[in-house]
Amino acid sequence: MSALASIRGLGVAYRRDGAAALAGIDLDIMAGERLAIIGESGSGKSTLALALAGLLPAGAVQEGRIGWPGLAHAPLGGHDIGFVFQDPAGSLDPVMPVGRQVAEVARAHLGLSWRQAQERARELLARVRLPEPDAVQHAFPHQLSGGQKQRVAIAAAIAARPKLLIADEATSALDTIVQAEIVALIRQLVAEDGLTLLFISHDIALASELADRIAVFRAGRMVEIGAAAAIVTRPGEAYTRALLDAHIGLDAAPLVARPGQGDA
Amino acid sequence: MRKPLLTISGLAKAFRRGGNIVPAVEGVGFEVMPGETLALAGPSGSGKSTIARLLLRLVEPDSGEIRFVGEDWLALRGAALRARRARMQMVFQDPNAAFNPRATVARVLDDPLRIHGIAPRAERPRRIASLLERVGLPAGLAGRAIHEISGGQRQRVAIARAIATKPSLIVLDEAVSALDMSVRGQILELLLALQDEERIAYLFISHDLGLVRAFAHRVVLLEAGRIAEQGEARTVIDAPKSAIGRALVAAAPKLVGRNSL
Numbered sequence: 001m002s003a004l005a006s007i008r009g010l011g012v013a014y015r016r017d018g019a020a021a022l023a024g025i026d027l028d029i030m031a032g033e034r035l036a037i038i039g040e041s042g043s044g045k046s047t048l049a050l051a052l053a054g055l056l057p058a059g060a061v062q063e064g065r066i067g068w069p070g071l072a073h074a075p076l077g078g079h080d081i082g083f084v085f086q087d088p089a090g091s092l093d094p095v096m097p098v099g100r101q102v103a104e105v106a107r108a109h110l111g112l113s114w115r116q117a118q119e120r121a122r123e124l125l126a127r128v129r130l131p132e133p134d135a136v137q138h139a140f141p142h143q144l145s146g147g148q149k150q151r152v153a154i155a156a157a158i159a160a161r162p163k164l165l166i167a168d169e170a171t172s173a174l175d176t177i178v179q180a181e182i183v184a185l186i187r188q189l190v191a192e193d194g195l196t197l198l199f200i201s202h203d204i205a206l207a208s209e210l211a212d213r214i215a216v217f218r219a220g221r222m223v224e225i226g227a228a229a230a231i232v233t234r235p236g237e238a239y240t241r242a243l244l245d246a247h248i249g250l251d252a253a254p255l256v257a258r259p260g261q262g263d264a
Numbered sequence: 265m266r267k268p269l270l271t272i273s274g275l276a277k278a279f280r281r282g283g284n285i286v287p288a289v290e291g292v293g294f295e296v297m298p299g300e301t302l303a304l305a306g307p308s309g310s311g312k313s314t315i316a317r318l319l320l321r322l323v324e325p326d327s328g329e330i331r332f333v334g335e336d337w338l339a340l341r342g343a344a345l346r347a348r349r350a351r352m353q354m355v356f357q358d359p360n361a362a363f364n365p366r367a368t369v370a371r372v373l374d375d376p377l378r379i380h381g382i383a384p385r386a387e388r389p390r391r392i393a394s395l396l397e398r399v400g401l402p403a404g405l406a407g408r409a410i411h412e413i414s415g416g417q418r419q420r421v422a423i424a425r426a427i428a429t430k431p432s433l434i435v436l437d438e439a440v441s442a443l444d445m446s447v448r449g450q451i452l453e454l455l456l457a458l459q460d461e462e463r464i465a466y467l468f469i470s471h472d473l474g475l476v477r478a479f480a481h482r483v484v485l486l487e488a489g490r491i492a493e494q495g496e497a498r499t500v501i502d503a504p505k506s507a508i509g510r511a512l513v514a515a516a517p518k519l520v521g522r523n524s525l
Contacts, residue, residue, distance in 0.1 A: 040444035041415065146308065175308040175471040180515035202445065205517035229521040246445035248474045250501065250516055255456055256301060259481045259496060 002070060003028040004163060004196050005052060009064030012047050016061055021047040022220045024064075029164070031070045034190060034197040036211035036228070038204050038243065043217040045200045049168045052198070053081045070196075071163065079109040082157030086169035088149035091156075092141040098152045099125060099137025102159050109160030124155040128185060147178035151185065158189060165190065168200040183210055205247050208232045216240045267334070268295040269432055269465050270319075275328030277314055288314040290489045292328070298432065299463035303476040303497060306486035306508065312469045314489075316435050319467070320354060321345065333432060350380045350429035355422045357438035362422055363410045369396070369421055370406040376428040395424040399454060416447035420454065427458060437469045452479060473516045477501040485509050 010025040022044040029035055029052075039045040050056050052066060054077050068075055075081055085091045093101055099121045106124075107117035118137075125133035128151040141149055150170060157165060167186060171179040187210060190197045201207050207214050208228050215225040216239065224237045235241045273293040278285045289311040296302045304312045317323050319330065321337075330337040333351055340348055356362045363372055373392045377383045383391045393403040399420040410418060419439065426434050436455070440448045456479075458464055468480050476483050477497050484494040485508060492506035504510045 040446065176473070176515040176517075177307045177511055179517075203517055204445075205519045208520040209517060232519050232521045243445055244519065246449050247519060248472075248478050249518055250474050250477060250513065252474060252478045254498065255452060255478045256481055258498065259297075259300065 001030045001032065004031040004068070004070030005029040006067040006069055007052075007064070008067070010048075010051060010066065011063040012044070012051055012056065013061045014057070015059070020220050022051070025222055027215065027222065027225070029196060029198065031163075031196055032194055033213060034187075034199060034211045036199045036201060036207035036214045037217055038201060038207050038214055039217035040202060040243075042219060044220040045217050046168055047220075048217070049083075049166050049198060049200055052164075053077050053083055053166060055083070075164075076109075078105060078162075079160045080163050082160070082162040082165045084150070084153050084157045084165070084167045084170040086172050088146065088153040088173075089141060091153050092149060094141055097138050097140060098144070099133075102137075102152065102156045105156050105159035120159065121155070124159055125152070127189070128152070128155045130155075145178075147174055147182065150174065150178075150182055154182075154185065154189070158193065158195070161193070162195070164196045164198065166198045166200070169202070170199075171206070172202070179206070186210070203247075204232070204243050205249065216243065266297055268331075269298045269300075269333060270296040270467075271329075271331040272315075272319075273329045275315070275318060275325055275330070277318060277323065277325045287489050289318065289325075292484075292486075292489070292491055294484050294491070294494060296433065296465050296467060298465055299459060300482065301459065301466040301468050301480045303468040303470060303480035303483040304486060305470055305473060305476050305483055305512065306492075307471060307512070309488070310486040310508075311489040312471075312486055313437060315486075316354070316437050316467070316469055319435060320352065347380075350376075350382075351431050352433045352435070353426035353429060353431040354435045354437065355419070355426050355439040357442050360415075360418070363418070365409070365411040367410055368406065369401075369408055369410065369413070372410065372421060372425055373406075373428060376425055380429050382429060391428075395428055398427065398458070399424045400450075416443060416451065419443060419447075419451055423451070423454065423458070427462070427464070430462070431464060433465045433467065435467045435469070438471075439468075440475070441470065441472070455479075471512075473501055473512050485512070 007025055007027040010022060011020055012022040013020045037045045037048060071080055102124050103117040103121035106112050106120045107114060122133050122137055125136055130136045130148060130151050171182045199210055211228045214228045214231040216223040218239055223239050235244060275289055275292040277289045278287040304315060306312055318325050370392050373395055374388055377388050377391055392406055396403050396405060401420050440451050443451060470476050480497040483497040483500050485492045485506060487508040492508045493500060504513055
């Protein structure tokens with residue numbers, strides 16, 4: 001396996017005199033892998049995604065370097081890197097039909113005619129399993145549910161056939177059932193298109209279901225990285241163990257007594 | 265036989281959307297006992313939040329009955345309703361949206377003490393310090409603005425505000441969903457300790473079945489505004505009988521490789 005992106009000594013601060021949002025990150029993202037970045041708020045996980053996509057705000061100070069041995073050229077956001085954010089309403093234009101928004105991406109990056117781009121948009125809306133893509137392409141974002149909007153955002157993110165798909169808390173605002181559907185969709189699209197996936201989440205269980213490798217971030221530093229199963233079963237760091245212990249799964253020890261027992 | 269704190273029966277509410285009447289809650293009924301945690305679980309649009317809003321009288325139902333602390337809750341109006349509201353409090357998912365960000369912590373806690381006449385002015389600073397202590401915050405935090413404190417601290421302040429009026433029921437609407445994992449555990453412990461000490465009942469609204477199973481005594485599973493099943497939380501979630509129950513269990517994230525569930 002070869003590296004798609006090679007990150008060396010990456011540091012980011014949002015203000016010249018401010019605290020580092022990221023510091024000393026060395027990380028290779030392998031071509032075709034599903035890599036999860038796990039962390040709590042302030043861990044720097046989203047900053048890493050923005051730095052990779054070249055989306056850091058003006059004024060952010062970056063040190064170190066990000067190389068792209070897996071690409072023949074410097075990456076172009078939207079073209080080589082598709083990005084799905086937590087809030088689909090925030091990444092879609094509220095007054096443009098969703099089919100047209102997907103078509104715009106295809107037209108801008110693939111040099112398609114408007115007609116071809118619209119045909120590709122319709123195909124993509126079907127691929128992300130939106131019901132009745134012919135009708136949905138004319139819908140506005142507010143007419144769709146949260147899960148449907150996120151499917152449109154995914155269609156737009158993959159419209160230009162990127163190498164890398166970044167999903168930043170892409171399922172966190174959805175209920176569990178829709179979240180599971182979107183994760184299944186991402187898994188399928190990544191497999192079919194041979195995409196590299198960077199899956200950013202606060203949920204280590206969700207990451208373990210999807211990722212080949214998990215990197216744990218805390219306060220701007222990478223705590224550890226390893227195969228997903230190894231991180232879950234044999235974490236090397238106390239912090240990772242604490243995150244795993246904080247997960248309340250379906251088999252967790254109950255926090256309350258059964259009704260009719262204890263204080264009742 | 266203990267008497268229920270809250271009894272809901274035949275509750276229904278439909279909203280007008282476009283030209284259509286969309287039922288949000290249909291024929292919902294359940295009871296909450298004093299000191300008990302009842303979870304309302306279900307996917308988006310299943311009616312959880314509408315039930316909470318009906319309960320808090322933020323919207324009025326089309327039909328149904330709500331009895332709370334032995335009274336016809338839906339018949340209360342004006343001053344009588346305001347006075348009784350002290351007994352039923354709420355903590356929301358996003359503490360940012362629940363506060364004026366520029367208010368100080370002291371101001372946020374002073375309001376309920378003043379509005380509900382819980383303590384005279386001279387006594388309030390002491391009451392505020394004691395509320396902060398109850399939720400594990402330093403008294404020195406009182407002078408800080410809401411926007412200056414962390415998300416976990418803010419949720420503790422929201423809980424302090426909720427318990428200021430000595431409620432018998434607190435509606436927790438996804439109250440721990442937005443918190444970091446490490447902070448979430450501490451907030452859950454705090455809620456359990458308060459329940460233990462004061463016999464507060466919780467109506468715990470969540471779509472996270474793992475959390476519901478660990479934290480709630482009983483659960484009501486909702487789908488499309490109707491009750492799909494209800495019962496003891498572990499019994500229902502360990503072996504759901506309804507299709508939505510099975511779907512929610514299947515969709516819950518599991519640590520791959522660690523558990524064999």
